[in-house]
Amino acid sequence: xxxxxxxxxxxxxxxxxxxxxxxxxxxxxxxxxxxxxxxxxxxxxxxxxxxxxxxxxxxxxxxxxxxxxxxxxxxxxxxxxxxxxxxxxxxxxxxxxxxxxxxxxxxxxxxxxxxxxxxxxxxxxxxxxxxxxxxxxxxxxxxxxxxxxxxxxxxxxxxxxxxxxxxxxxxxxxxxxxxxxxxxxxxxxxxxxxxxxxxxxxxxxxxx
Numbered sequence: 424x425x426x427x428x429x430x431x432x433x434x435x436x437x438x439x440x441x442x443x444x445x446x447x448x449x450x451x452x453x454x455x456x457x458x459x460x461x462x463x464x465x466x467x468x469x470x471x472x473x474x475x476x477x478x479x480x481x482x483x484x485x486x487x488x489x490x491x492x493x494x495x496x497x498x499x500x501x502x503x504x505x506x507x508x509x510x511x512x513x514x515x516x517x518x519x520x521x522x523x524x525x526x527x528x529x530x531x532x533x534x535x536x537x538x539x540x541x542x543x544x545x546x547x548x549x550x551x552x553x554x555x556x557x558x559x560x561x562x563x564x565x566x567x568x569x570x571x572x573x574x575x576x577x578x579x580x581x582x583x584x585x586x587x588x589x590x591x592x593x594x595x596x597x598x599x600x601x602x603x604x605x606x607x608x609x610x611x612x613x614x615x616x617x618x619x620x621x622x623x624x625x626x627x628x629x630x631x
Contacts, residue, residue, distance in 0.1 A: 426487050428520075428621060434630055436529065440520045440621065441484040443476050450479035457492040458482070480519045481512055488523075502580050511577050511628075518624060528631040530577035532570035536623050540565045547572060547586040555594055563625065567603070568592050570627035571616050575607050578631050584609065603627075 428440040443450075451466075458466070462482075469475045485505075486492045493505045495512075503510050508523040513533040522531040534540075544553060544565045556564040572590045584590065591606040593613075600619035607614065616629040 426484065427518075429488055432617065432628075434527075435524065436628065436630060437488070437523045438520065438531065438626070438628060439484055439488045439523075440518055440533075440626075441480045441487075443480045443517045443519065445476075445480075447472065447476050447479065450476060450483055454479060454482045454486055457486055459494050462494055477514050477519055481514075481521065484519060484521055488521075498580070500580050500582070502577070511574075513573075513626075515624060520626065522628050524630060528578055529628065530574040530631075531626065531628040532573035532577065533624055533626050534566050534570050534573075536562050536566050536625060538562060540569065544568075549587050549591070552592050555592075560597060564597055566625045567597065567618050567627060570618065570625055571603060571605055574616055574627045574629050575605055575614065578614075578629060579607060579610070581609060 425441060426439065427442045428438070431437050466475065466478060469478060493507060495503050495505060497503055503512055508525055509528050511522045511529050511531045513520050513531050515533045516535045518533055520531060520533050522529045540562055548565065548568055552568060571592055572586045575590050576584055589608050591608065593604040593606065595603040602615050602617050605614050605616055614629055616627050618625060618627040
């Protein structure tokens with residue numbers, strides 16, 4: 424299926440999505456010429472077939488949206504980086520996505536909507552946050568909340584974050600796309616994150 428979304432948002436934020444329908448060998452053939460020897464070594468060390476396709480799809484996506492392909496390198500904490508952009512990466516089911524910005528740290532999280540979120544919500548949401556959603560909104564809102572907390576976690580690159588106590592989502596009215604405010608208590612900062620829906624996925628992103 425390849426590139427399914429390329430969109431520029433406010434503050435020159437670029438988001439792109441790739442839907443994985445290709446086989447591993449085909450994805451590899453698309454990107455092989457641009458992979459460094461180090462990247463090839465990393466790829467062949469991956470054992471999980473789904474993870475290998477995700478790894479390739481992210482790089483095929485970058486090759487598609489950038490004028491010049493740039494290899495991803497990682498910080499000591501595992502945060503991805505590019506030479507000319509700040510980048511964040513996410514994947515859910517058969518979708519991989521990236522967010523890019525030239526000057527500021529960014530974060531993104533993608534999550535398919537499923538009923539499973541109802542069972543795990545108490546592990547990452549406070550009772551106050553859970554109470555924000557009406558019964559028929561719970562799956563969508565809890566999915567957005569999960570993505571929002573993951574986005575904050577990716578932006579700040581801090582370990583030992585308690586999703587219930589350290590990241591607080593303020594009340595908001597859900598729509599197909601919009602904004603929500605989140606408090607990151609470890610730095611005592613309030614951030615405005617953006618979200619939108621794509622098929623049966625929720626996508627949340629932000630910039631530092």
